[in-house]
Structure formats: structure tokens, C-alpha cells
Amino acid sequence: MASFKLAQLSDTHVVRKHSVLSNGVDSNHALRAAVYQLIKADDIDAVLLSGDLVERGEIYEYFELRNILDPLMGLKPVYLMLGNHDVRDNFLGLFRDYPFINQANNSWGVQYSVTLNDTHALVVLDTLKEGRDAGYLSADKLIWLDRTLERHREKSVLLAMHHPMIDVGNSMMNKMNLVNQSDLSAVLQKHKNVNRIFCGHIHREITDAFGTIPVQVCPSTAFAYPANLNESNVDQLCRDNPGYLVHEITDGVLTSKRHNLDLHASLATA
């Protein structure tokens, strides 16, 4: 059986054209470098961006995001997902007609599912509750998840959601996790076909489990937070490399590998 490779980028925090983040990081350049690496890699079948697509949720930032992603979107499926820095209406203003987004039920959230291959499906959740850093899954979203997992009952499901639901190693970020973890757990236990959960939000690579389901937290393409994040070091730049993950399904088995970002790479047209 042929393998399927899904690249996961996260916390891209794109800003307006010719701008940088308040910590000095050129997040737009970082995403351009990631896009370039993925195009050059040639063996990536699809790409997931797991939330915090832009920094302030402004329409101009989503415009720049679309510009940066354009070279990739023409080559392979790109699955977009929202995080706490995103603003749903502004995102939809630029991406409502975009493949996969156009099948999402936009009245309460941007959630959709995709069959990846014979064995696996990807289910994308929207944990954004605007005005809060922590994540929340409303009843509508949980009902949709329940029905979607039933629809994919013959598949192993890769569940993508911005906010983790595990102990991420520091109290500052643990307070910003998914709030209603027990509601999610109840749905997952009913179906038992979720094979892995992919998250972002923490700006570090973390592997743990939610009950019996392995959880993989993806690093940010823009910058890393220190593992011991607290009020005194939150504004300090961490030396750890930004990066992304590549999840590979071969013969129905999933493995994940981290790639560091080569920030010197960029598209000639960028």
C-alpha cells in the first residue's frame, strides 16, 4: 500500500504585509520558508495548518496568508483550522469559497472532514471561542463530531484541533487548554475510532495521550515558547528552532516526524 504524508504546520501567526510580530519574528517569512520546503519535498500529499493562522485576526492578515499559501494551494490540498488568535468572520471573508471550508457549517464553526486514503480520515474541529485564549467545544460542535465519527466508523480518524486537552508542562498554558475536556472525552469514548489527536497552541512539540488516544502537539513555524513558560519569560524569545511535523501513514500505521524550519529558504517570488 502506498504511503500518505500529511504535513502539519501550526501557529503561523501571519501579520500584515511588510510587518513582523511584536517580538521581532518575521512570521510571514517563516511561513514562506515552510511553504518552500513543502513544495521542494515533493512527497507531501496534503498540508494541515492547525490554527492561529494569523496574529490579530485582521482581514489584511488573512489576505497575506492567502498570498503566502497560494503556491501550495495550487499543488495539493491545504486544510485550514482556527485557533484563539483567529477571528472567524474575517477568516471566512477571505476563505469561505475555499475547498473544504465551503463544506463547513459556518453558522457555528469551521468544522469539516476529509477521507485521506483507504484507512484514515481527517476530522477538523473549531475550538475557537472568540474573546478567550482557552478553547471550548459548544454543543453544536460536539453533536457534529458525534455524527462525523459515526459517518467515518470504518476509518481510523485523525482528529485535528488547535487547543490541547493534556498537561502541557506549565500552568500558564494549561489554563488556556480546551476547557470542556470531559465533553470531548464522552464523544470519543462512544466511537473509539479516533487514532490520533493533532494540536497546536503550545508552540512546542509535545507527545502525550488523552485517555488511550495519542496526542501530538505541533511546534510553531514562527517561534517556540520555553517549556517552563511563565509571566517572566513569556516575552523572551526562546532559542528552540521553529518547525513542523510530517505524519506518514503506511499500511494503516501512523508515524510522525519533526522537521526544523530552514528560515533561509524562500520562494523566488516571495
Ligand SMILES: [Fe+2]
Ligand atoms: Fe499560537
